[in-house]
Amino acid sequence: MSIAVSLPSSDKTEWWCQMLRDLMPDWNIYPIDKVPDPDAITYSVVWRPSTGAMTPFRNLKAIVSLGAGIDHVLADEKLPEDVPIIRTVGTDLTQRMKEYIALHVLRHHRELPQIQANQAAHVWDQIIVPPAPERRVGIMGLGNLGAAAAQMLAQIGFNVVGWSRSPKTITGVTTYAGDASFGTFLDGTEILVCLLPLTDSTLGILNADTFNRLKRGASVINAARGPHLVDRDLIEALSSGQIAAATLDVFHVEPLSKDHPFWGHPRITVTPHVASMIDAPTGSKIVAKNIRTFEETGSVADLADAKRGY
Numbered sequence: 001m002s003i004a005v006s007l008p009s010s011d012k013t014e015w016w017c018q019m020l021r022d023l024m025p026d027w028n029i030y031p032i033d034k035v036p037d038p039d040a041i042t043y044s045v046v047w048r049p050s051t052g053a054m055t056p057f058r059n060l061k062a063i064v065s066l067g068a069g070i071d072h073v074l075a076d077e078k079l080p081e082d083v084p085i086i087r088t089v090g091t092d093l094t095q096r097m098k099e100y101i102a103l104h105v106l107r108h109h110r111e112l113p114q115i116q117a118n119q120a121a122h123v124w125d126q127i128i129v130p131p132a133p134e135r136r137v138g139i140m141g142l143g144n145l146g147a148a149a150a151q152m153l154a155q156i157g158f159n160v161v162g163w164s165r166s167p168k169t170i171t172g173v174t175t176y177a178g179d180a181s182f183g184t185f186l187d188g189t190e191i192l193v194c195l196l197p198l199t200d201s202t203l204g205i206l207n208a209d210t211f212n213r214l215k216r217g218a219s220v221i222n223a224a225r226g227p228h229l230v231d232r233d234l235i236e237a238l239s240s241g242q243i244a245a246a247t248l249d250v251f252h253v254e255p256l257s258k259d260h261p262f263w264g265h266p267r268i269t270v271t272p273h274v275a276s277m278i279d280a281p282t283g284s285k286i287v288a289k290n291i292r293t294f295e296e297t298g299s300v301a302d303l304a305d306a307k308r309g310y
């Protein structure tokens, strides 16, 4: 009946521990570096755990990822084998991501970066953009987040297309499935949004070939994981004009290094992995519920498939 909690900062680890203690008074909850008896730990609750962090826990029943992605857990080369991984997802995470995607799709659609550049130069240029139904927005990944974002954009009026591994039906959205349809999905897309999990198949998927299939002058929004993007290809596509602008929330190395060219690029907006980060007061309720359900039934709806990678 003991849980080990690990986040990259000790303040955040302590915050999550406190929230979980309030909700699970019958459990012992420790920061991972203060566990008195590793054999008593049956659950670990982690965000970006360090390599080998879970090796001492020989009686783990499940690992809880403090987010939708499990790539940060699978990245541990010493991860104990065959321990189920539970994602932390829900309406809060989905709502936050919908807000982020709405903000940045509309910003690109209405050419706000150019309008702001014009303001800085005191230029009065009445840029008239096409209405949303004439703007094709492509969503890569139609899971919890991608499907919700696609539906929301369709409700605003955009011409929304989506791409996933298996076929999907989403009201108001034209959907494509599988590698064979990826090119067709991209053709004519003007705003491309990546909401894929990071796996061997999706690593580097935002590359020159992908950009070249989009309509010239398209925009790219990556709110998934940094390694989806080939950084150099984006810089070149921005230089050639194939891509007009990008919003990046995630990076190969986080925090983004102070000298990275993305910071100062006039047509890249950098946000510090804030598209949809669950906070302790909300997330701890989901974590507590999932652990209790797993303890009682041996399963839970938010189980990831580690072999598939998401």
Ligand code: NAP
Binding pocket: 067, 068, 069, 070, 089, 093, 097, 140, 141, 142, 143, 144, 145, 146, 163, 164, 165, 166, 167, 178, 179, 195, 196, 197, 198, 199, 201, 202, 223, 224, 225, 249, 250, 273, 274, 275, 276, 277, 310
């Ligand atoms: P999810 O529910 O697991 O959905 C993943 C979607 O991607 C599914 O539709 C899946 O297809 C599709 N997919 C996976 N591999 C594919 C491939 N090779 N080709 C085509 N489609 C593929 O994930 P989610 O909860 O929506 O989250 C997505 C990702 O967003 C997370 O993994 C995480 O990395 C990222 N994220 C970022 C933030 C942030 O703050 N920036 C916040 C939360 C999450 P099927 O449906 O056919 O399986």
Ligand code: GLV
Binding pocket: 066, 067, 068, 069, 070, 276, 277, 278
């Ligand atoms: C955030 O990046 C998540 O995976 O939930």
